[in-house]
Amino acid sequence: MYDFTIIGGGIIGLSTAMTLSQNYPHKKILVIEKEPQLAFHQTGNNSGVIHSGIYYKPGSFKAKFCRQGCQSMVEFCKKYDIAHEVCGKVIVATEENQIQALENLYDRGIANNVEIEKITAEEVKKIEPHVRCLAGIRVRSTGIADYKQVCQKYAELLQNAGGEIRLNTKVEKINKTNETQILETNRGEIETRFIINCAGLHSDRVAKLNDIDPPAKIVPFRGEYYELKPEKRYLVKTLIYPVPNPSFPFLGVHFTKMIDGSVHAGPNAVLSFKREGYNKTDFDWRDFSEVMTYPGFWKLAAKHADEGIKEILRSFSKAAFTRSLQQLIPEVQEDDLIPTHAGVRAQALKNDGKLVDDFLIVPDKNAIHVINAPSPAATSSLEIGKAIVAQISAN
Missing domain, CATH: 3.50.50.60 (FAD/NAD(P)-binding domain)
Structure with a gap:
């Protein structure tokens, strides 16, 4: 017993x-x-990021636990000699219509007691020389670890x-x-x-x-990644994120320096036809039919149809994936990207279509x-x- x-x-x-x-x-x-x-x-199969807590609704469990966890995870890794690095990250606006969203994100970070600072495009360049942007936020507490x-x-x-x-x-x-x-x-x-x-x-x-x-029901979303070939890793020093679309539940493709020195680019987020479906061809009839007959999924799909189509396009077109990355680092070319392992996110979805x-x-x-x-x-x-x-x- x-x-x-x-x-x-x-x-x-x-x-x-x-x-x-x-x-x-x-x-x-x-x-x-x-x-x-x-x-x-x-x-x-996750990205290994120690998140700061900047993105989450003030007062939520995510905001509270992530803010505290960012500190306790680093302390745990130090105590037990686990591979980690507090390398920081930048979140950047690449278009004029993203500036207000960047301001809103900064306000949210302040509300969550995250140590952040607004930085100019020139200051971003000092941290990440190959990034093209109009303005940014520096988050010093973000790190990476071997989970x-x-x-x-x-x-x-x-x-x-x-x-x-x-x-x-x-x-x-x-x-x-x-x-x-x-x-x-x-x-x-x-x-x-x-x-x-x-x-x-x-x-x-x-x-x-x-x-x-x-x-809520678990709906699986596959996160698809590429990695930069070794000779192009110099393009990324830390972690580089775009301003997230506030109406879309995912953060958008970004660059992540991994604890082994590699640099991952992604993820692309697409519906998986299997709860443990790490490959495009993975399929499970029970998993698939549960999603297809769930009203909440179709309400979600209708709400985010435009973004969903973009995600599907990037899934099947390396050129489209590369263009998304070039919004952050124009120098990145299609030949610089090597497919790497995917992850599957267990996302709880309500019957009314709300995540x-x-x-x-x-x-x-x-x-x-x-x-x-x-x-x-x-x-x-x-x-x-x-x-x-x-x-x-x-x-």
Whole structure:
């Protein structure tokens, strides 16, 4: 019998388990992961950015946890000698009609207590010599990290405290009793007093197994990237972002210096026809049909039809992708770009077509379900773990 069982071995599940082991050292804690290794999906395929918290609605969980997480993640990486760098980033306006949006973003950053400064095009050039822009914002606290290493350390600290991890273990059914819950898995039954659902791309389905009707459905969006060939990495010194379209839920293609020295360009955001669909040809009938028959998806698609078409065009046209990047760095040429791995974002979508724009954590008797935890969840993972454990303690 376990006291706490965490479903999902990504960065949120592992952070929560580690924090539980620190707060409840005598409790039996188990993490189960259906894949053969930890951090296999969203965590292992993200951009590695330590976000500052500039983008998020003031007062939201994202704003609070990201702002705190930016600091706590750097401290964690320093403490355990995990590869990271606080390199900063610039957000730039490349057209006159983006200037007001840049001003609005600056105001939001100030409201979120992020250390930022307005800089001129000439000052941007001193940081990123190859960028073409009209004005910018400098965010010094943004960094990069190896989140797989972070997960390995979370797991190590959990196991050192007596916690357990089981890989290749998939939950197929959950049976409730008065005081305990029985998880039926492909590797036998697990009896537990409390469940924490951190199943990422399958979080809504796990919630349903636990007799919870989640307020949103997970719709998978594939983020497609290129990387600059090694001889062109000099074009990017830190991280370079465009001003995001305030009416579109994604940040737009940008340049990200990675912890291994490579430079990624992207992502392009397109609907995936499989929840774990990292390739254009990946397809799963159940995943596809769920999205196609969901009213919320069609309402979202109608609202963002123009931007969606641009994303699809960039997905199938390297030339179109390159033109988007040239808005930031005109020197980038199509031949400079090499396809690299994609990621899939688990985006929670409501029936009315509105994206869940904050972390969504649904408590229940003897369970907590993390339904929506996309970016900046990795940055915020220590803070989200603390918040989940605090909810358990409060009950």
